Amino acid sequence: MxxxxxxxxxxxxxxxxxxxxxxxxxxxxxxxxxxxxxxxxxxxxxxxxxxxxxxxRTSQFLIKRVIYNEDHDWPSTLLRVLLFKVFNKTATWNLLEASLGPMSLNNFSSERINAVLDDAIASGTAIYSNAYIMPSGAASMRQARKHRMHIALLSDIVRGSVSADIQKANSMEQAYNIIRSVPSFGPFLAMQFLVDLNYTQFLNFSEMDxxxxxxxxxxxxxxxxxxxxxxxxxxxxxxxxxxxxxxxxxxxxxxxxxxxxxxxxxxxxxxxxxxxxxxxxxxxxxxxxxxxxxxxxxxxxHAEQLTPWYPPKWGINEKIRQCQAAPGPSRE
Incomplete structure (x- = not known):
């Protein structure tokens, strides 16, 4: 019909x-x-x-500096992406890595991360982006401070079955429902987080799915x-x-x-x-x-020149290099 x-x-x-x-x-x-x-x-x-x-710019930072800057396995990549996206602020990510070193599952410490963020807040530094509002979390996970709840939530995620379940998902919708099941991850955030995780080399869902x-x-x-x-x-x-x-x-x-x-x-x-x-x-x-x-x-x-770079699986980066090397603007 x-x-x-x-x-x-x-x-x-x-x-x-x-x-x-x-x-x-x-x-x-x-x-x-x-x-x-x-x-x-x-x-x-x-x-x-x-x-x-x-x-x-935030997506470009995520792709270049969080996902593809080094060779990380899937569990560490999941952690890195979610840790960055919870705050969605490049300055917060830079602060954490400058203070604690490159983030991975092996060196993930809720206590150390919370200490760095506590100090930042005490000094008057905003640690969350204003691009969207992160919820304070489910009642069962209430913490004295919002960021402590989010770090506790990430700790539960990386130590539970979510990582393996997402990678085994047969469709983008199935992966979305897995992320959506995480406490405090509503429909909008779950979709945004999935798109970000799909930039990685470990997931390959079509963005038209x-x-x-x-x-x-x-x-x-x-x-x-x-x-x-x-x-x-x-x-x-x-x-x-x-x-x-x-x-x-x-x-x-x-x-x-x-x-x-x-x-x-x-x-x-x-x-x-x-x-x-x-x-x-x-x-x-x-x-x-x-x-x-x-x-x-x-x-x-922003003063700095835009240098776009995308997930290699898209096959775009070589085209960008060719266009930059050729005289005149790209017409694609």
């Missing part, structure tokens, strides 16, 4: 414009162009994540469509990902992919979240679920 498709609103045009322009900014910066990288006043003034999740829409994406979807028809929000994300070439060409938009890699489900999910924010300024008359009307973070350019 044929399902009724979603009915787009005017913000759906903005979704594709935003994806194209944000990716153009990324390529300009990666190619060494000087600011300004866009004429769009909203994109020029406010902070937005990249069209591709793996291109964001499975996705869970987060709260920001749900708001963006509401703004982009007058009706979802017979689709739910997860269906909509897949529908958008599968139609990306058609939707872009219909609007006459040039989209420079990630060196041949099209947008994946997680990227389209993230774009809905970012378009929700963008529309607060570009389409203030269009209401979302939350009623938020402003964008909190202003854009501040």
């Amino acid at each position: 044929r399902r009724h498709p979603p009915v787009p609103s005017l913000v759906f045009d903005t979704y594709w414009y935003f994806a194209s322009e944000r990716q153009s900014i990324f390529h300009a910066r990666a190619g060494g162009a000087e600011a300004p990288w866009t004429d769009d006043p909203v994109l020029g003034a406010y902070k937005f994540t990249n069209a591709y999740r793996a291109s964001d 499975f996705v869970v829409p987060g709260p920001g994406a749900r708001d963006g979807i509401r703004k982009c469509f007058q009706s979802l028809g017979d689709y739910d929000e997860t269906d909509v994300i897949r529908w958008v990902a599968e139609r990306q070439e058609l939707e872009l060409s219909t609007r006459g938009l040039e989209f420079k992919t990630l060196w041949g890699r099209p947008l994946q489900l997680i990227d389209c999910q993230n774009l809905f979240c970012e378009v929700d924010k963008y529309a607060r300024v570009a389409h203030p008359e269009v209401e979302g679920r939350t009623g938020r009307t402003r964008i909190k973070q202003r854009f501040r350019a």
